[in-house]
Amino acid sequence: xxxxxxxxxxxxxxxxxxxxxxxxxxxxxxxxxxxxxxxxxxxxxxxxxxxxxxxxxxxxxxxxxxxxxxxxxxxxxxxxxxxxxxxxxxxxxxxxxx
Numbered sequence: 001x002x003x004x005x006x007x008x009x010x011x012x013x014x015x016x017x018x019x020x021x022x023x024x025x026x027x028x029x030x031x032x033x034x035x036x037x038x039x040x041x042x043x044x045x046x047x048x049x050x051x052x053x054x055x056x057x058x059x060x061x062x063x064x065x066x067x068x069x070x071x072x073x074x075x076x077x078x079x080x081x082x083x084x085x086x087x088x089x090x091x092x093x094x095x096x097x098x
Contacts, residue, residue, distance in 0.1 A: 009048070016040045016041060017037075020037040
């Protein structure tokens with residue numbers, strides 16, 4: 001199984017570990033430090049999930065805008081080609097005088 005490491009996640013977990021270790025050493029007990037670590041990890045995971053959801057929404061929005069632009073460009077090309085054909089037919093019908 002291949003894992004993808006995110007440098008920001010590694011840094012966040014390192015900071016949480018340092019805070020937890022410092023708290024455990026200063027209090028002399030592990031339970032309050034473990035509780036703080038659980039809270040910090042929960043905040044990290046919730047923030048990460050919210051960030052990824054908003055990123056996905058932005059990607060979807062930009063994709064729909066790009067799709068709309070492609071459709072509009074395609075319609076404009078089709079219209080241009082039709083108008084060029086009509087102009088060519090008019091020129092042919094008028095005998096080259098237009």
